[in-house]
Amino acid sequence: GAGVSQSPSNKVTEKGKDVELRCDPISGHTALYWYRQSLGQGLEFLIYFQGNSAPDKSGLPSDRFSAERTGESVSTLTIQRTQQEDSAVYLCASSLRLERVRVGYTFGSGTRLTVV
């Protein structure tokens, strides 16, 4: 697609439920990144993919968080047993390849997750 697409745009869930957030990167982009942004805060790195593998999962806050990517395309971020502190905007970004930091990432508009 022309840009990075994320769905849903908004998600309200009850504490303890599982949620899945989806990211469709730009076609042909091999690198994909997940970030989390709490209200008024900076972007917190979660995980990145090169192709279908995830060399760096260091930012995942707990074992309730997991992510996968299939077909070097769509990625899903899953949060199990959601907690109120998981409420944030979850942003996905892609780039042509890992080294292309100098031309920037292309971000999606994010999924706003609210845990009640």
Place this chain on the structure above:
Amino acid sequence: GQSLEQPSEVTAVEGAIVQINCTYQTSGFYGLSWYQQHDGGAPTFLSYNALDGLEETGRFSSFLSRSDSYGYLLLQELQMKDSASYFCAFDSSYKLIFGSGTRLLVRP
């Protein structure tokens, strides 16, 4: 450790010039990026500095001093639409680490 520091908020007048500073602490530094984010929107890439000096892109310029671990974003001829949050970021092990952002408010 790794960190970036930016002012939390800056206010300026339409038509003026504003500078947003960023200091960083990291090992293995490769370059400094700047992103703009309007409320409710996606961050968008503005500039990247790998070497010391000034990079100019239209009304926006970005500066880097590697020896001082310091950079800034310069916005000229401010417009109301420039009201947004601005983030500096450095690359670390194939990912970007972001600062907490500077909220720029442009007043008429």
